[in-house]
Amino acid sequence: MRGAMILLRTVAILVAAGRGARAGGEVPKQFKLIAGKHVLAHALEALASHEAISEIVVVIGKDEEKLARDAIGDPNIAITYVVGGESRRESVRAGLDGITSADRVLIHDAARPFLSKAVIDRLILAVDQMGAAVPALPVVDTLARGSDNLGEIVDREGLFRIQTPQAFRFDLIMAAHDGWTGATEPTDDAQMVRNIGHDVEMVEGDIMLDKLTYPADFRQAEQRLMSNLSTRVGMGYDVHRLVAGEDLWLCGIKVPHDKGLSGHSDADVALHALVDAILGALADGDIGSHFPPSDPQWRGVASSRFVEHARLLIEARGGYIDHVDITMICEAPKIGGHRDAMRVRVAELLAVDVRRISIKATTTERLGFAGRGEGIAAQAVATLSLPEGF
Numbered sequence: 001m002r003g004a005m006i007l008l009r010t011v012a013i014l015v016a017a018g019r020g021a022r023a024g025g026e027v028p029k030q031f032k033l034i035a036g037k038h039v040l041a042h043a044l045e046a047l048a049s050h051e052a053i054s055e056i057v058v059v060i061g062k063d064e065e066k067l068a069r070d071a072i073g074d075p076n077i078a079i080t081y082v083v084g085g086e087s088r089r090e091s092v093r094a095g096l097d098g099i100t101s102a103d104r105v106l107i108h109d110a111a112r113p114f115l116s117k118a119v120i121d122r123l124i125l126a127v128d129q130m131g132a133a134v135p136a137l138p139v140v141d142t143l144a145r146g147s148d149n150l151g152e153i154v155d156r157e158g159l160f161r162i163q164t165p166q167a168f169r170f171d172l173i174m175a176a177h178d179g180w181t182g183a184t185e186p187t188d189d190a191q192m193v194r195n196i197g198h199d200v201e202m203v204e205g206d207i208m209l210d211k212l213t214y215p216a217d218f219r220q221a222e223q224r225l226m227s228n229l230s231t232r233v234g235m236g237y238d239v240h241r242l243v244a245g246e247d248l249w250l251c252g253i254k255v256p257h258d259k260g261l262s263g264h265s266d267a268d269v270a271l272h273a274l275v276d277a278i279l280g281a282l283a284d285g286d287i288g289s290h291f292p293p294s295d296p297q298w299r300g301v302a303s304s305r306f307v308e309h310a311r312l313l314i315e316a317r318g319g320y321i322d323h324v325d326i327t328m329i330c331e332a333p334k335i336g337g338h339r340d341a342m343r344v345r346v347a348e349l350l351a352v353d354v355r356r357i358s359i360k361a362t363t364t365e366r367l368g369f370a371g372r373g374e375g376i377a378a379q380a381v382a383t384l385s386l387p388e389g390f
């Protein structure tokens with residue numbers, strides 16, 4: 001049959017309907033962020049970038065289409081969204097029913113986002129010969145059954161871990177689902193193909209395909225992608241006037257003094273400089289464009305609100321705060337005695353370790369507006385790590 005260059009149509013089903021309770025938090029794991037991109041988007045892009053795959057059916061939970069569309073963005077491939085069922089089997093079935101025409105089908109779990117081209121190549125080669133293929137890795141750890149005193153040691157010889165994507169001829173996987181009579185729910189599709197008496201080829205899997213299950217898996221995956229982070233530095237500067245009859249807020253701490261700062265919000269000049277530094281590193285405008293001074297809703301509010309907003313902007317971009325350095329410039333009050341409390345407060349607002357927060361103060365030798373006690377100035381430098389591509 002060599003030379004019969006028939007173009008086979010390959011459709012991928014991406015199962016993203018799970019709730020993922022073990023991964024912690026309220027967000028299903030396919031919608032968690034890894035290095036600024038949703039798990040679902042990582043998995044989808046891996047499939048979409050393979051030249052053999054011409055369409056992807058994304059199986060989602062009920063009412064999750066908008067969430068999925070927002071996560072995925074606008075990749076250069078045909079996508080169909082279908083709502084999954086109660087079990088994984090039913091979700092895959094819904095995906096299969098969403099396919100109008102295919103010769104090969106790849107069925108993949110969104111919780112395995114790091115899929116290489118090489119694995120897809122091996123699967124396609126094998127499915128064209130055998131009709132069904134799965135990626136598998138030999139078990140290398142010692143296995144024990146039971147938790148009491150190591151339980152019973154299980155011989156790992158000949159044991160394999162079976163991963164996804166799993167590849168099938170379309171008619172074969174449809175027949176397997178149509179003919180499923182198992183008493184228990186299958187954990188994958190290869191079992192169903194075996195159940196109708198068809199062999200399944202094992203090809204070499206990939207440890208990068210290990211399923212993200214526990215919170216630590218996500219942190220580890222993020223670290224793998226850390227090499228894609230770039231460092232951004234932003235600076236901020238602000239001045240407010242000192243007046244009688246106002247509270248003095250600096251770095252989120254109320255500092256006893258005979259005057260306070262006047263102006264926008266609580267006029268915390270140090271936090272304003274900090275927010276501007278973060279926005280600078282994000283190249284996302286300044287504090288005035290996010291919280292216009294003309295807008296009455298910001299009158300008198302705690303500037304911690306602005307810091308919180310800036311922190312969420314970093315998170316939304318999948319970034320991190322590496323370090324923050326704030327300098328206040330004033331003749332009085334003396335800052336030294338408040339420095340530790342200020343560091344703790346700023347660390348709390350940014351949700352980072354206090355060792356990443358530097359707070360300093362200087363005078364201007366009685367020169368200028370700060371030297372005359374007419375106002376306080378603050379400078380801040382924020383260093384962030386942001387994923388490339390932003």
Ligand code: MG
Pocket residue numbers: 238239240263264267268269272
């Ligand atoms: Mg200000």
